[in-house]
Amino acid sequence: MRVEKVGIIGAGLMGSGIAQVAAYHGLDVTLVDVDQAHVDRAIAAIRARLEREAERGRISAEAAEAASHRLRGSADITDLTSVARAEAVIEAVVEDLEVKTRIFRQLGRVCRPDALLASNTSSLPLSDLAAASGRPERVIGLHFFNPPWALKLVEVVSTASTTEETLQDALQLCRQLDRVTVQVKDTPGFIANRLLVPFIFDAIELLQTGVASAEDIDLACRVGLNHAMGPLATADLIGLDTLKAIAESMFEEYGEPRFKAPTLLRRLVSLGYLGRKTGRGFFRYT
Ligand SMILES: NC(=O)c1ccc[n+]([C@@H]2O[C@H](COP(=O)([O-])OP(=O)(O)OC[C@H]3O[C@@H](n4cnc5c(N)ncnc54)[C@H](O)[C@@H]3O)[C@@H](O)[C@H]2O)c1
Numbered sequence: 001m002r003v004e005k006v007g008i009i010g011a012g013l014m015g016s017g018i019a020q021v022a023a024y025h026g027l028d029v030t031l032v033d034v035d036q037a038h039v040d041r042a043i044a045a046i047r048a049r050l051e052r053e054a055e056r057g058r059i060s061a062e063a064a065e066a067a068s069h070r071l072r073g074s075a076d077i078t079d080l081t082s083v084a085r086a087e088a089v090i091e092a093v094v095e096d097l098e099v100k101t102r103i104f105r106q107l108g109r110v111c112r113p114d115a116l117l118a119s120n121t122s123s124l125p126l127s128d129l130a131a132a133s134g135r136p137e138r139v140i141g142l143h144f145f146n147p148p149w150a151l152k153l154v155e156v157v158s159t160a161s162t163t164e165e166t167l168q169d170a171l172q173l174c175r176q177l178d179r180v181t182v183q184v185k186d187t188p189g190f191i192a193n194r195l196l197v198p199f200i201f202d203a204i205e206l207l208q209t210g211v212a213s214a215e216d217i218d219l220a221c222r223v224g225l226n227h228a229m230g231p232l233a234t235a236d237l238i239g240l241d242t243l244k245a246i247a248e249s250m251f252e253e254y255g256e257p258r259f260k261a262p263t264l265l266r267r268l269v270s271l272g273y274l275g276r277k278t279g280r281g282f283f284r285y286t
Contacts, residue, residue, distance in 0.1 A: 001087060001114065001116070001169045001172065002087075002172065002176070003027060003086075003087040003088045003116070003172075003173050003176060004027060004028060004087060005027065005028045005029075005030070005085060005086040005087060006022050006027045006028070006029055006030075006086055006087070006088045006089070006090065006173075007029075007030045007032065007080075007082065007083025007086040007088070007089040007090070008022070008029060008030070008031050008032065008089070008090050008091075008092060009032045009033075009077070009080070009083070009089065009090070009091045009092065009093055009103055009107075010032070010033060010091060010092035010093035010094070010120075011031050011032070011033035011038060011039050011042035011043075011073070012033075012042075012092065012093075012094075013146060013147070013239060013242075013277065014092040014120055014144060014146060014148065015031065015033070015042070015090075015092035015093070015120075016031065016042040016043075016045060016046055017144070017146065017147050017148035017149055018090055018092060018120065018144050018148050019031045019042075019043075019046060019071060020046045020049060020050065020067070020148070020149050021144075021148050021149055021177050022177060023046070023067040023068070023070040023071050024050070024059070024063065024067040024149075025176055025177050025178060026070070026176075027070065027176070027177075028070050028072075029070055029071050029072070030072055030073070030074055030082050030083050030086065031043060031071065031072070031073045031074070032073070032074045032075070032076060032077055032080065032082060032083065033073075033075065033077065033093075034075065034077050035075050036073070036075040038075075039073035039074065039075055040073060042073070043071050043072075043073050046068075046071060047068045047071070049149070050064040050067050050068055051064055053149075077103075078106070079106065079110065080103070080106050080107060080110050080111075081110055083107075083110070083111065084110045084111060084112065085112060086111070086112075086115060087112070087114070087115060087116065088115060088116040088117075088118065088169075088173055089107055089111060089115060089116070089117055089118065090118045090119075090120060090142055091103055091104070091107070091117075091118065091119045091120060091121075091129075092119075092120040092144075094242075094245070095121065095122060095123065095124060095242055095245035095246055095249070096245065097124050097125075097128060097249075100119060100121065100124060100129055101128060101129060101132045102132075104117065104119070104129040104130075104132040104133040104139070105132045105133065105134070107133055108132070108133035108134035108135055109134075113135075114138075115138065116138060116140065116166065116169050116170060116173065117133055117135070117138050117139045117140070118139070118140050118141065118142040118170065118173075119139070119140075119141055119142070120141075120142060120143060120144055121141060121143070122143060122189070122190075122193050122242070122246045123188040123189050123193065123245075123246040123247075123249040123250050123253075124188075124249050125186065125188070125249075125253075126139065126140075126141045126157055126159050126186045127159045127160065127161070127186055130159050130161050130162070136159065136161035136162075137161055137162065137163045137166060138163075138166050139159065139161070139162065139166075140156065140157060140158060140159075140162050140166055140167065140170045141155065141156065141157025141158075141159075141186065141190075142154055142155075142156060142157075142170060142173075142174070143155035143156075143157060143190055143192075144179075145192070146237060146238060147237075152178065152179050152180045153179070153180050153181075153182065153192070154174050154177075154179040154180070154181050154182075155181075155182055155183075155184050155190045155191060155192065156170055156171060156174065156181050156182065156183050156184070157184050157185070157186055157190060158183065158184075158185060158186065159186045160186075167183075187253075188249055188250040188253040188254065189246070189250050189259075193246060193250070194250070196234070197243070197246060197247055197250060197259060198258040198259065199231055200231045200232075200234060200235050200243070201247070201258065201259075201260075201261070201262055201265075202231075203217050203218075203221075203230070203231035203232055203235075204232070204235070204262040204264050204265055204282075205262055207232065207264065207282070208262060208263060208264040214232050214282045214283060217230060217231065217232060218230020218231065218232050218233055232281075232282040232283065233282070233283060235265075235275065235281065235282060236275035236276050236281035236282055236283055236285075237275065237276055238275065239274050239275050239276075239277055240265060240268050240269050240273065240274045240275050240281050241269050241274050243261075243265065244261050244265055244266060244269050247259055247260065247261040247265075248261065268281060268282075
């Protein structure tokens with residue numbers, strides 16, 4: 001199935017990034033969030049990023065303008081009728097099972113019968129969302145990476161109820177979006193976060209026990225391990241609230257201490273220091 005219209009639920013870091021990628025690759029995008037002002041801000045930010053990309057010569061000015069015209073927003077988060085005609089919907093709201101379950105229940109009610117229903121969840125049980133939708137055979141995980149316009153990987157996550165046709169439709173959508181895919185079963189953290197989260201938590205332990213400064217921990221990983229970004233800067237980029245939520249569901253599922261959110265991470269979240277998106281996390285961004 002070739003997708004022409006895509007609905008994206010959630011206009012935060014990931015939803016707006018995925019919307020940008022989809023619009024750039026020629027899809028008509030409807031971006032939905034809880035209120036209109038939030039959606040309008042997200043669309044303005046996407047347009048500004050596209051313009052910047054064009055100014056830097058990474059994309060043509062025509063492509064940036066065409067992509068901008070393919071974006072529209074809606075705040076109908078409760079009934080979701082704005083995405084009823086989309087061939088594919090990608091959900092990217094907060095990492096909260098209750099919120100996502102509500103959305104999948106509603107998507108099952110309003111979407112066209114053949115719509116592909118995807119979640120960008122990092123760690124929550126996709127099978128629960130599939131069941132809530134009432135059409136579990138059409139539900140799949142499409143786990144994009146942050147920021148989606150720069151990182152091409154998508155983990156394509158199947159549940160026991162995902163059909164081969166759904167998997168093929170999802171892979172075709174990823175090809176339309178020029179993504180690199182890996183296939184994985186419905187398990188918390190999939191491949192990348194299962195490896196990354198304990199690594200970040202060890203870095204936080206080093207910091208909170210005073211072994212080294214945040215700057216030196218990240219410098220060691222960048223220069224010594226040849227990582228593009230240090231673990232603490234990566235945590236700030238993910239968003240510390242999102243990282244904590246991901247860890248909580250991984251810890252609940254695996255029960256292993258390596259997935260337990262360190263005290264310092266929980267304290268920073270309580271203070272509202274959520275990383276780049278609030279201007280302060282392990283580092284300051286203002
Ligand atoms: N941040 C990352 O690096 C990253 C990477 C891959 C996947 N993800 C996943 O993507 C999803 C979104 O993460 P994000 O980083 O974009 O978070 P975010 O906090 O930037 O955005 C979340 C969005 O959800 C909306 N929202 C909040 N409450 C809602 C509700 N009750 N109903 C509907 N929408 C609501 C918010 O308004 C916000 O726009 C999560 O499932 C996360 O695990 C995140």
